Amino acid sequence: MIRVGVDVGGTFTDIIMENKGPSKNEVTVTKVPSTPHDQAEGVVNGVLQVCDQAGVKPSDIELLYHGTTVATNMVIERNGAEVGMLTTRGFRDILHMARHKRPHNFSLQFDVPWQSKPLVKRRNRLQITERLKPPTG
Numbered sequence: 001m002i003r004v005g006v007d008v009g010g011t012f013t014d015i016i017m018e019n020k021g022p023s024k025n026e027v028t029v030t031k032v033p034s035t036p037h038d039q040a041e042g043v044v045n046g047v048l049q050v051c052d053q054a055g056v057k058p059s060d061i062e063l064l065y066h067g068t069t070v071a072t073n074m075v076i077e078r079n080g081a082e083v084g085m086l087t088t089r090g091f092r093d094i095l096h097m098a099r100h101k102r103p104h105n106f107s108l109q110f111d112v113p114w115q116s117k118p119l120v121k122r123r124n125r126l127q128i129t130e131r132l133k134p135p136t137g
Contacts (some may be wrong), residue, residue, distance in 0.1 A: 002020075003020075003064075003065070004017050004047060004061050004064045005017075005018075005067070006064065006065065006066045008039050008068040009069045011031060014031050014042060014046075015030050016050075017030050017061075019054060028050050028053050030050045031046075032046040039068070039070070047064070051084055067068075069087050075131045082119070082125040084125070085120040089127040089128060090131050091127070093125075095118055095119060095125070096115055
């Protein structure tokens with residue numbers, strides 16, 4: 001069984017291939033530059049490169065796993081698009097409260113990142129009145 005894992009990062013795309021059979025267990029790892037204009041290019045380049053290094057045809061790959069740290073980095077760096085959120089009426093400020101997990105609970109001067117730089121600005125959080133239906137629909 002040949003499995004390939006791909007992780008697309010901001011600078012590099014990492015590829016790992018596991019070629020596991022009855023008589024062998026080989027792992028091949030490679031790295032190619034990421035292509036921000038079209039992430040698929042970096043993924044295809046990496047898969048072709050790892051196949052070439054392992055001496056395997058791309059058509060022999062049985063499973064391909066894809067992951068990305070690009071979205072994670074966007075959240076951490078706060079440089080993504082401005083977004084909105086729909087929430088149940090009365091829960092608009094749930095992101096602001098964040099379960100009150102504060103390192104300095106009683107400090108009024110401590111900057112709490114999720115309050116000073118929220119993922120979704122308060123004005124972009126729209127409340128929706130929900131309706132509950134009985135089990136019969």
